Amino acid sequence: MSGPMSGVRVLEVAQWTFVPAAGAVLADWGADVIKIEHPVTGDSQRGLRQLGHVAIEGNRNPVMEHANRGKRSVALDISTPDGHELLMDIARTSDVFLTNFLPDARRRLRIDVDDLRSVNPSVIYARGSAYGPLGSDAGTGGYDMTGFWSRAGGALGSTPSDLDGVVPQPGPAYGDSIGGMTIAGGISAALFERERTGHARVVDIxxxxxGVWANGVAINAALVSGQPWVTNPSGANVTPNNPLVGFYRTSDGRFLGLSMLQGYRFFGEFCRRVGVADLAADERFASHELLAANAPEAIAVLREVIGAHPLEHWRKALDGFDGQWAPVQNTVEVAADPQVRANGNVVNVEQDGETFDLAASPVLFDETPLALSPMPEFAANTEELILELGGDWDRVMALKESGTIA
Incomplete structure (x- = not known):
């Protein structure tokens, strides 16, 4: 696959989504990503058949496709001497080693930094973890629900202040996907430095x-004020001092999301668009300061008028409006959104003569949507890689007979 990472080989020893998602992004960008899977169990997510309330039927596996498209699968037991030897053979030809194995497992399997650097001193060694490489929790595992969402403040920061409970992440692998893109960015920076200076970094994400970075503005506010971030109460809430920031319910139970931080600038035209031009002429809202001071009165009027018509009415009424607004969409609507499609955020993938759609990583190069390849079948590339490395069929058969490869 062509792209800015063409010619870069990534050796991935990882499971689940957080770190494999980084490999998927690098594959989207053209890297040759070799995914190592255990010859008996494979990646644990290959058997995942339920995502929340969605039952996974047929051959499609959304979570595996999301984190593993475009890779090559090599089924290899790296705990055996022969398996470790083959892994090191691959490492010698790799630019990046990518893992989310915990420190004890890395030491036991001899895949830690020193092990990889002993055969390839210039390899970029990238580790994804729950809590980072330093501190008392460095060896503790976790998922995005724990490390990203719960502990980093996102869960409470997204939970309405009057809700008896905690809001979950918006969807499966939400933090994993953001984290995977972050890892890919860190690896890219390390490759750039190595190209310029020859120095190979260890990259940790x-x-x-x-989660701290994603929630950084609210955390910075806490550092200044000493106060935790408190979200508005549940419902169609609007910022108390700006009627054009927040959510308004429509007559069909949908919502408009407004984010006009320069509220007064857009207030007059917005009022005309929604059919209450006289509101903009009201002396209570005749300046930025007055609009902020009397925002609750404006909000009450806008709630009533917006609530009188369905979402589709407001899509048409606000078409071409310069203020910042968006319909609040569900995932089916997002997948069909013409703007999403136009920018290659969802693209067509071909596999075995059939096609299906898949969410793409969000970076465009030269305004060209990415061309994605499907995820590999389990162990699909094991033999071909051994032959690429200079092995022969005798070695392939010996490794199969010993159970080292699938």
């Missing part, structure tokens, strides 16, 4: 760190 944690779900906790990604």
């Amino acid at each position: 944690s779900l906790l760190g990604v």
Whole structure:
């Protein structure tokens, strides 16, 4: 696959989504990503048949496709002497080693930094973890629900202040996907430095760190004020001092999301668009300061008028409006959104003469949507890689007979 990472080989020893998602992004960008899977169990997510309320039927596996498209699968037991030897053979030809194995497992399997550097001193060694490589929790595992969402403040920061409970992540592998893109960015920076200076870095990204960054403005506010971020109460809430920031319910139970931080600038035209031009002429809203001071009165009027018509009415009424707004969409609508399609955020993938659609990583190069390849079948590339490395069929058969490869 062509792309800015063409010619880069990534050796991935990882499972689940957080770190494999980084490999998927690099594959999207043209890297040759070799995914190592255990010859008996494979990646644990290959058997996942339920995502929340969605039952996974047929050959499609959304979570595996999301994190593993475009890779090559090599089924290899790296705990055996022969398996470790083959892994090191692959490492010698690799630019990046990518893993989310915990420190004890890395030492036991002899895949830690020193092990890889002993055969390839210039390899970029990238680790994804729950809580980072330093501190008392460095050896503790976790998922995005724990490290990214719960511990980094996202869960409480997204939970309405009057809700008896905690809001979950918006969807499966939400923090993992953001984290995977972050890892890919870190690897790209390390490759750039190595190209310029010859120095190879160890790159670390944690779900906790990604969550802190994603929630960084609210955390910075806490550092200044000493107060935790408190979200508005549930419902169609609007910012108390700006009627054009927040959510308004439509007559069909849908929502408009407004984010006009320069509220006064857009207030007059917005009022005309929604059919209450006289509101903009009201002396209570005659300046930025007055609009902020009397926002609750404007909000009450806008709630009533917006609530009188369905979402489709407001799509048409606000078409071409310069203020910042969006319909609040569900995932089916997002997948069909013409703007999403136009920018290659969902693209067509071909496999075995059939096609299906898949969410793409969000970076465009030269305004060209990415061309994605499907995820590999389990162990599909094991033999071909051994032959690429200079092995022969005798070695392939010996490794099969010993159970080292599938």
